[in-house]
Amino acid sequence: MKYRRFGKTNFNASEVSLGTWQLGSKWGDPFDEKDAQATLEAAYDAGVNFFDTADVYQDGESQRALAKFIKGKEDKVFISTKVGRRLNPHVASGYNKKNITKYVEDCLTNLDVDALDNVLLHCPPTEVFYNPEPFFTLDKLKKEGKIRNYGVSVEKVEEGMKALDFDISSVEIIYNMFRLRPTDNFFRMAKEHDVGIIARVPLASGLLSGKYTLDTKFGKNDHRTTNRKGEEFDAGETFSGVDFATGVKAASELKERLNAGDKLAQMALRYILMSDAVSTVIPGASKPEQIERNVIAADEPAFTPEQMEIVRDVYDKYIKNPVQYKW
Structure with a gap:
């Protein structure tokens, strides 16, 4: 494993880390504590020291599993946790001092720690980025010692850019072979602000594994079944916003032109790491x-x-319109 400096936090994060949305379960399936612990230990043994979670993942079970896992390892690992998606409805006005403080307190309990390494606002509505209250609340919690760093997880590039107005340490953003726009200007701006970048949805919900066909079926509660048009949350979260049939075709062409064989997924992750602005990628x-x-x-x-040109060519041919203009 190789490590990269995670922006102004100065933590050296594993290049390939672990996102825990699926921890101990497939999307929509029951949580399995034994599988969760075994997965976390396997990641740690492989050199992973950065773990991304959220208070809504398995209704807090992801965080509680991490709490058990990190005992005795607190100084060796870094936990980045997201807050805000427990809001119902998920509206900008909910990102206020009272709710953010409550969510941070709940995360402290779930993770059983005195301070959170990193707190990210969890893809809030765009309006939130123009309201200083949530960010001033996080400043206050940082001064109180309840959090050490904070940042944002975003749907749109513009949201990441606007967040740089505040004292953030990191931005979590969708970046993969089917979502190239962050490289246009945002990564440069993030580096100038010494902000760490967490690349999420790196395989476009599995499209970039190169294993899907038009006949591939997903579970009835899987977001790849239920959220293709944004029925439950932002459509950009599912297949990176790419139409499924188009994504299958584009992935097939990438696989062939890159001579990827059965390694398209690994190549897709390696492609993300070609950018020195990226601190870590979280499959x-x-x-x-x-x-x-x-x-x-x-x-x-x-x-x-x-090979870089092949990726750009396939993106321009299949993906750029409309994905680049939406996110």
């Missing part, structure tokens, strides 16, 4: 055997200029 895993497939991406060969 998910629900079982320990999936960890090795993720972490070996850091050891894949660097992309050649020709």
